[in-house]
Amino acid sequence: MTVLYELVGVQVPGKPRTVWKFGDPGCPLRLAQTPTGLGGAKFKHSRQSNARQPGATWRGRVDEINLIKLALRIGPVTEGAPALALWHSWRASLGRGEALAEFHVRSPGGGDRFQWVRLEEAVPDPDLTGLEWNGYMDEEVILAGDFPWWIGEAFERTYTPAQFAGLTITNAGDVPSWPYVELTGPGTFTFGVGTEAIVLPAIGPGQKWRIETDDEAPFVRNAAGADVWDQLGPKAWFQNVPANDTVPLNLSVTGAGAGTSALIRLPQMFERAAA
Structure with a gap:
């Protein structure tokens, strides 16, 4: 078994949540490289320093949000309208940062671990010409987990x-x-x-x-x-x-x-x- 990645999209009113199983033969989206953010959220130390004190006193660790970058290949599918419809569906499943999606990582040793994630920043302008004429395009998406930890099966x-x-x-x-x-x-x-x-x-x-x-x-x-x-x-x-x-x-x-x-x-x- 290889490591598998999956995004369960945000809830769009009146529609079921879209599930993108990257790398699955039935999924029209693929990952061009391993997502970033899998090794743990960044952290920084909190220290207090005082006048005439050598160095500083360590007070604790601050765990930051976890950023996940997805480098995607959308398609190839039938060019033109079908490819554009796929792209619109993908973008709708990301939301605009308010609603939460789920990003899952399934591995042989760790089982299913996931984070609640939101779209952290606007996705760069798409190359729609590639979809219209060739049925595929590449883009990068940045997701953020407000909670730094990965959640396993309780x-x-x-x-x-x-x-x-x-x-x-x-x-x-x-x-x-x-x-x-x-x-x-x-x-x-x-x-x-x-x-x-x-x-x-x-x-x-x-x-x-x-x-x-x-x-x-x-x-x-x-x-x-x-x-x-x-x-x-x-x-x-x-x-x-x-x-x-x-x-x-x-x-x-x-x-x-x-x-x-x-x-x-x-x-x-x-x-x-x-x-």
Whole structure:
């Protein structure tokens, strides 16, 4: 298996999202060279310097957006109107920077990893003469991932109370990851990872709580999407699953019934597109 590249275009109103499987025999678009931006987003160091201080004090690393450059050959297809229609479809799938597309990299060792991307800058003027007379043209496109990491297939599993004891959870990614959980009652649940275990209020039969522990955008919501964090009180989750590590998954319940369960999802995020 070779490394495969795929772009799932932005959502155009009233139409399905276009999928471009570069290099596939059925795809009229090909890559002239390996895309850039697969080896990881750029970063810079943040340092603080003071008067009379030799050098500077390192404060941390700033991970920047990830730029991906695609060098494309559009066609060859039937020249004239069919070639121009193909080009219009391609450009429509890129959007104008507001909407997001998905750029996927599938490799033998890394599976499917992708980034949400947007068109970063206007594409240079096209050589429409090449499409009209020859049915092909070349162009370069710059995409940007606002989020620097490549997203792999998340760990996801639903547990019943009989399976709660002695669980662990593994983050195979290069980046610390925060778990998401959906708890279905009845029962009074305790949930956390590592050394953390937060006791939640009791929920009734069939009721569901959805909890995102990511400290960038945490929430606790019911099945209808309403915020119920006030029922939890002054509690929060402060431990994630470190990169390339396995930690205890602390899950327990009292007052369980026939429908009690817990769905656990842990994103797997990577510095690079392919392993």
